[in-house]
Amino acid sequence: MMLTSKPLAVLVFVILFGGIFFSSAMGWWATESTKEPAAFTEGEFAGLANPADIRGSYTFGDIANSFEVSPDLLAQAFGVTQDNPSEFAVNELEAIYLESGFEIGTASVRLFVAYYTGLPFDTTGQEIYMPTSATDILLAKGNLSPEQIAYLEVYTVGVNPTTLIEPPSLESTPIPVDSSIIEEYTIKGKTVFGDLITWGVPQATIEQIIGAPMPDPAMKIKDYATANGLEFETLKTSLQAEVDKVQP
Amino acid sequence: MTLSTIFLYQIFKQHLNLLNNEQLHFGQLNLPEVLMVTLFGKHIRLFRPHTIWIRRIVQWVFFLLIASIAVSHTLAESGMEIPILSGASIHAVCPFGGVETLYTFATSGLFVRKIHDSSLVLAGIVLLLSILFGPVFCGWVCPLGTVQEWVGKLGRKIFKRRYNHFVPVKVDRILRFARYGILIWVLYVTAKSGTLVFEAYDPYFALFNFWSTEVVWSAIAILIATLTLSVFVERPWCKYACPYGAVLGITNLFRVFSIKRSELTCKADGACSIMCPMNIQVDTQTVIRDHQCISCLECTSEAICPVAKTVVFTSGGVK
Numbered sequence: 183m184m185l186t187s188k189p190l191a192v193l194v195f196v197i198l199f200g201g202i203f204f205s206s207a208m209g210w211w212a213t214e215s216t217k218e219p220a221a222f223t224e225g226e227f228a229g230l231a232n233p234a235d236i237r238g239s240y241t242f243g244d245i246a247n248s249f250e251v252s253p254d255l256l257a258q259a260f261g262v263t264q265d266n267p268s269e270f271a272v273n274e275l276e277a278i279y280l281e282s283g284f285e286i287g288t289a290s291v292r293l294f295v296a297y298y299t300g301l302p303f304d305t306t307g308q309e310i311y312m313p314t315s316a317t318d319i320l321l322a323k324g325n326l327s328p329e330q331i332a333y334l335e336v337y338t339v340g341v342n343p344t345t346l347i348e349p350p351s352l353e354s355t356p357i358p359v360d361s362s363i364i365e366e367y368t369i370k371g372k373t374v375f376g377d378l379i380t381w382g383v384p385q386a387t388i389e390q391i392i393g394a395p396m397p398d399p400a401m402k403i404k405d406y407a408t409a410n411g412l413e414f415e416t417l418k419t420s421l422q423a424e425v426d427k428v429q430p
Numbered sequence: 431m432t433l434s435t436i437f438l439y440q441i442f443k444q445h446l447n448l449l450n451n452e453q454l455h456f457g458q459l460n461l462p463e464v465l466m467v468t469l470f471g472k473h474i475r476l477f478r479p480h481t482i483w484i485r486r487i488v489q490w491v492f493f494l495l496i497a498s499i500a501v502s503h504t505l506a507e508s509g510m511e512i513p514i515l516s517g518a519s520i521h522a523v524c525p526f527g528g529v530e531t532l533y534t535f536a537t538s539g540l541f542v543r544k545i546h547d548s549s550l551v552l553a554g555i556v557l558l559l560s561i562l563f564g565p566v567f568c569g570w571v572c573p574l575g576t577v578q579e580w581v582g583k584l585g586r587k588i589f590k591r592r593y594n595h596f597v598p599v600k601v602d603r604i605l606r607f608a609r610y611g612i613l614i615w616v617l618y619v620t621a622k623s624g625t626l627v628f629e630a631y632d633p634y635f636a637l638f639n640f641w642s643t644e645v646v647w648s649a650i651a652i653l654i655a656t657l658t659l660s661v662f663v664e665r666p667w668c669k670y671a672c673p674y675g676a677v678l679g680i681t682n683l684f685r686v687f688s689i690k691r692s693e694l695t696c697k698a699d700g701a702c703s704i705m706c707p708m709n710i711q712v713d714t715q716t717v718i719r720d721h722q723c724i725s726c727l728e729c730t731s732e733a734i735c736p737v738a739k740t741v742v743f744t745s746g747g748v749k
């Protein structure tokens with residue numbers, strides 16, 4: 183059978199667009215993510231959402247819909263301070279950590295969600311960096327295997343989002359001190375342990391001061407002091423001294 | 431100017447009647463009918479008789495379609511997408527994404543980042559097209575190939591017959607296999623990382639996203655290099671670097687419809703080989719199984735070959 187250009191052109195169109203039409207009719211055609219990660223198809227986790235399929239276009243709210251991880255917790259883990267963390271898109275993380283020199287982005291969120299929820303996640307051959315604030319939350323939850331802890335020890339980096347802490351310009355004229363900025367790094371009654379981590383205080387230092395393992399990052403320091411019979415003001419002074427060391 | 435030998439072939443509708451190897455004298459012909467002359471033993475094409483014009487139209491259609499999708503995707507980010515086209519990204523309508531995600535999909539049921547079901551569907555459709563007709567996707571559909579051809583017209587005007595013949599044959603022959611190396615590298619790093627590593631080097635992505643912050647400088651640089659080289663070499667990216675071309679090129683070895691040349695009626699004027707954008711020596715083969723053929727049909731009797739039914743696109747034999 184011989185073909186010339188015109189029938190060939192028609193066949194190209196028919197097969198290409200016919201194939202798209204057919205796949206669409208069969209429900210196979212999707213050009214955008216459904217914001218729902220694919221589920222595990224086998225094993226004990228069959229039917230549960232797979233953290234490995236979290237996309238950069240997902241918001242923290244989308245993740246919360248599929249996994250038992252709240253947007254607030256994700257925001258705390260990754261140092262996101264915007265008013266409504268549910269609307270924060272995962273792919274924005276790379277931009278705010280750009281100047282850190284480490285790639286903290288979608289893969290970091292996948293790893294965090296997997297480790298937090300106890301779902302399987304293969305890190306073989308991958309170098310997924312995690313900010314200290316996220317690692318501390320995971321360690322505080324206490325459900326990690328020795329292998330997972332070892333992985334985090336290697337890939338946890340002490341970085342802060344650049345949008346939160348911008349280095350001052352050397353050539354800029356002196357700016358009047360804004361008391362609200364100072365207050366941002368001041369321990370108050372509502373300050374939680376996670377805030378200390380976010381401000382850059384090492385977990386080991388906190389544990390040394392309180393003389394116990396790191397509490398839940400979401401726990402208020404004041405509540406911890408009350409629960410453990412400690413003087414809040416004394417504890418606050420010691421911790422504030424460490425905060426001042428890392429946030430002059 | 432002295433002409434040692436002149437062989438002239440009639441063209442357009444008349445060329446269908448030239449099965450008897452008519453040799454005409456130069457003075458007998460109107461210039462518009464002149465196809466080729468032989469000077470000092472060398473064949474020289476004076477101008478082109480037929481082109482596969484419908485291929486140009488198909489190329490334009492797909493170029494405009496993909497460009498519109500890219501623009502619509504950008505507009506969609508501001509809530510202004512073009513209704514019919516939705517907000518699909520370029521990755522969603524690129525069949526190579528389906529190839530890149532194949533390993534990840536087979537082993538975990540997931541897609542690599544930025545790839546969706548549509549890429550896999552398109553990869554399947556294009557594979558079917560290629561098994562039937564060879565890499566028609568490259569020759570008829572791929573907008574990057576189209577743009578290279580457009581730039582190549584400038585090179586053809588500047589360098590005339592030297593165009594597309596700058597690379598020494600021995601070097602060219604080796605370089606043609608580089609795209610398989612690139613293909614293996616792309617598949618390996620994509621499988622290993624679960625991300626579209628190739629995006630940072632992909633001139634196709636850069637072509638339709640150069641205004642976006644998603645494109646990195648390396649992809650832009652490769653796009654510029656590709657377009658610059660296109661002034662000297664026809665389709666340089668396709669020939670030497672395209673990993674998807676490498677995949678589809680393999681189908682040339684077993685495709686259903688092939689370019690076939692009849693030795694009985696062939697005049698051995700070399701016109702088919704001269705016209706081939708991929709520099710395939712069509713006039714020395716009876717069946718074109720070259721891994722670089724893009725099924726553009728420019729070598730066939732419908733286009734450059736002056737003898738009817740001599741170079742044809744067929745699933746059967748040829749007389």
